[in-house]
């Protein structure tokens with residue numbers, strides 16, 4: 001009963017394809033790898049030059065600026081607590097990994113989302129790709145990433161860029177498409193170009209929705225840190241991973257709690273940044 | 284509207300819009316004379332506008348009226364090509380916009396045509412001033428200049444001082460003023476207004492109509508005004524196009540539409556019109572019998588006897604109304620040897636020709652002598668008899684003058700409009 005159809009060697013094809021890419025574009029990947037590594041490690045070094053207490057205060061002030069005083073207070077206490085537990089440096093490493101990934105997810109995801117919002121054909125390409133990206137277990141991205149970028153922080157960044165990008169794309173498309181039809185008509189009736197319509201009306205009005213996407217991307221990227229540590233990305237994720245493999249429940253809990261604190265801070269701050277001041281009326 | 288209106292500002296020639304995939308097949312069926320419903324059934328395509336042809340003259344308010352779904356919004360959007368016609372030509376100042384490329388079309392929209400929307404369509408994230416600036420902003424006009432122009436047009440609609448508010452902070456009526464200011468700021472020749480006042484409540488709506496008429500009077504723009512409300516159409520339209528199922532069934536002045544509906548559909552439409560708000564003094568006045576002031580009481584009395592009336596108006600040589608005398612006073616004057624001037628009543632009820640009937644009731648019912656209708660130079664145009672008022676309101680055509688005036692040798696130089 002088996003072997004009615006010959007089994008197609010998908011796995012082999014993919015291996016061959018990846019091999020070919022590695023051989024052909026090796027130098028390109030090396031360049032990208034060095035670049036990303038430079039960014040992540042460079043920012044960790046920079047951040048580490050500031051004394052932890054001062055940095056916690058600075059972050060708290062930043063949180064106050066874009067959100068509320070309560071969130072700022074939580075930021076301050078949370079970060080000082082992480083410092084107290086002794087996870088300051090791994091926290092910085094994780095933060096650098098997450099923020100770098102999110103940064104690239106946004107600078108790719110937002111333009112793709114805008115493009116998708118404008119063209120039905122573009123959506124026909126983008127939507128299935130997004131479905132694929134979101135249903136594929138995050139783990140799977142690690143394997144080719146290792147091939148292209150070796151082990152360390154870079155494959156972690158690449159995998160989390162891919163993993164965290166879909167919500168930004170989807171919600172950018174959604175937000176822009178949700179702008180009421182009569183506003184679009186008004187921009188057209190006054191003779192706007194496509195770019196004027198987008199930049200002056202659609203994108204500003206879609207901002208809260210786009211920010212919700214950014215928020216989700218940050219959360220997904222955070223959820224990747226433990227997985228990324230399996231390919232050698234340093235940081236809080238690595239601490240958790242090591243604790244799990246060595247069955248150190250206490251350490252695992254402490255490191256996990258630190259991740260949660262950072263997650264809450266990033267979540268609340270970005271949520272508020274999205275809501276703040278729409279048309280002079282808060283909310 | 285005394286000036287000659289001759290220039291064709293917009294010409295719509297055999298224009299059709301069919302929505303949906305089977306537009307080709309649908310237009311074939313349309314040519315075979317199939318109805319909108321039959322075409323929808325056969326092809327799934329919706330006929331939005333069916334073979335429309337009409338001209339809009341420079342400086343007029345052209346109203347497009349019809350029930351919901353009759354194709355008004357589609358038709359008005361064809362005029363700035365927010366919707367592309369399936370067939371036909373649309374000329375603005377003699378230039379066909381159907382063949383224009385994007386760049387040319389953008390230019391037309393920027394310079395020539397402004398649009399006002401039913402639900403205002405203001406940008407909620409921009410201030411009132413920024414909203415009004417929008418059209419100029421996208422043309423790259425320098426900030427100081429465009430702000431000055433936007434402020435000026437906000438001033439025109441009575442919104443000076445609201446520049447820094449946001450649309451959400453204003454009432455509906457005020458929001459639509461912003462919509463109007465935004466359209467005016469570009470200085471377009473043509474204004475398209477799609478049910479611009481339909482979302483407003485009746486009192487505010489009437490104010491807005493008055494203000495629009497005032498603005499139109501001052502600025503002389505060509506306005507295409509869409510409405511589903513006949514009263515509104517009659518009130519502000521110089522001419523009205525009536526639509527049904529995508530077709531234009533009649534184009535005419537308010538009087539023509541009211542007095543000679545071209546078919547049963549129009550007739551049904553105008554059947555429920557509140558005549559008291561539509562007909563004016565001009566429609567029901569009768570020719571007045573007058574006596575010139577230098578003729579004396581004796582002649583006045585003789586005329587009254589001959590005509591079988593109990594009072595007569597006194598005018599000067601230029602037909603300017605001076606007063607009235609009753610037969611009783613005239614005979615007393617003859618005995619006492621007094622002149623007409625000494626005995627005439629000067630405290631007369633006088634009304635302008637465009638007063639609507641509803642505003643006439645009080646005056647007519649309390650007046651002892653027929654109410655005089657005068658023009659702005661105080662010249663007597665006619666008189667209103669109580670019976671004519673009642674007769675006209677009951678819809679009896681014999682009491683209604685066809686074009687709002689009656690044939691008189693004393694030709695007036697102002698044409699009568701339904702409204703003021």
Ligand SMILES: Nc1ncnc2c1ncn2[C@@H]1O[C@H](COP(=O)(O)OP(=O)(O)O)[C@@H](O)[C@H]1O
Nearest residue numbers: 302329330331350351352353354355356357358
């Ligand atoms: N974009 C569209 N796609 C399909 N049908 C449409 C579209 N816009 C309008 N129609 C149809 O065209 C007809 C005229 O609509 P419309 O111009 O909006 O009427 P009105 O403004 O008089 O209410 C209606 O039958 C409507 O369903």
Ligand SMILES: [Mg+2]
Nearest residue numbers: 355356357478
């Ligand atoms: Mg409509």
